[in-house]
Amino acid sequence: MSGLILKLAPNERVLINGAVIENGDRRCKISIKTPNANILRLKDAIHPTDISTPVARVCYDAQLVLSGDADDSQGRRNLLRGIEQLSQVFDDRDSRQALDGATADVIDGNIYRALRQLRSLLPREARLLAHLS
Numbered sequence: 001m002s003g004l005i006l007k008l009a010p011n012e013r014v015l016i017n018g019a020v021i022e023n024g025d026r027r028c029k030i031s032i033k034t035p036n037a038n039i040l041r042l043k044d045a046i047h048p049t050d051i052s053t054p055v056a057r058v059c060y061d062a063q064l065v066l067s068g069d070a071d072d073s074q075g076r077r078n079l080l081r082g083i084e085q086l087s088q089v090f091d092d093r094d095s096r097q098a099l100d101g102a103t104a105d106v107i108d109g110n111i112y113r114a115l116r117q118l119r120s121l122l123p124r125e126a127r128l129l130a131h132l133s
Contacts, residue, residue, distance in 0.1 A: 003032050003033040003035075004032040004037070005030070005031055005032075006030045006032065006039070006041075007027065007028075007029050008023040008030065009023065010024070010027060012041070012042075013041075013042040013043070014039065014040065014041050015038070015040040015042060016032070016037060016038070016039050017038050017039075017068065018038070018067075020042070036109075039066065039112065040063060040066040040067050040112075044115065044116075044119070045063060046059055046060050046063055053125055053129065054085065054086060054089070054125070055086060055118060055121045055122050055125045056122065058079065058082035058083060058085075058118055059115060059122070061078045061079050061082055062079055062106075062111055062114055065111045066112060066115065076111075079114065080106055083099055083102050083103050083106070086121070089128075094124075095121060095124060098117045098121055099117075099121075101113075101117045102114040102118050105117060
């Protein structure tokens with residue numbers, strides 16, 4: 001069993017099974033051996049008041065699954081539904097790759113990787129919204 005390796009920057013915070021862990025003054029590496037542990041880097045976290053776009057909403061859904069604040073199976077269904085809705089808007093090749101990757105990651109249970117894929121759409125979404133205003 002290999003587990004998950006977290007490499008933390010100095011003073012970086014991470015949420016592990018509901019507990020906030022803060023690293024010390026030096027970089028460190030933590031090996032998580034427990035399968036299905038709920039882990040979220042707080043630097044990647046989206047505050048509920050910052051959910052103002054469709055991509056941010058789907059990212060927040062992924063975050064709820066990662067933090068353990070959403071039922072795993074219901075959360076995955078919500079994620080897949082949200083990704084499907086995003087795929088109706090983002091139809092360029094790069095966005096399609098990110099959405100297809102996020103879908104595969106959700107199905108495989110790699111929610112953190114899905115979140116990373118989805119976060120890559122945030123700048124693209126900001127450019128699209130800027131053109132509309």
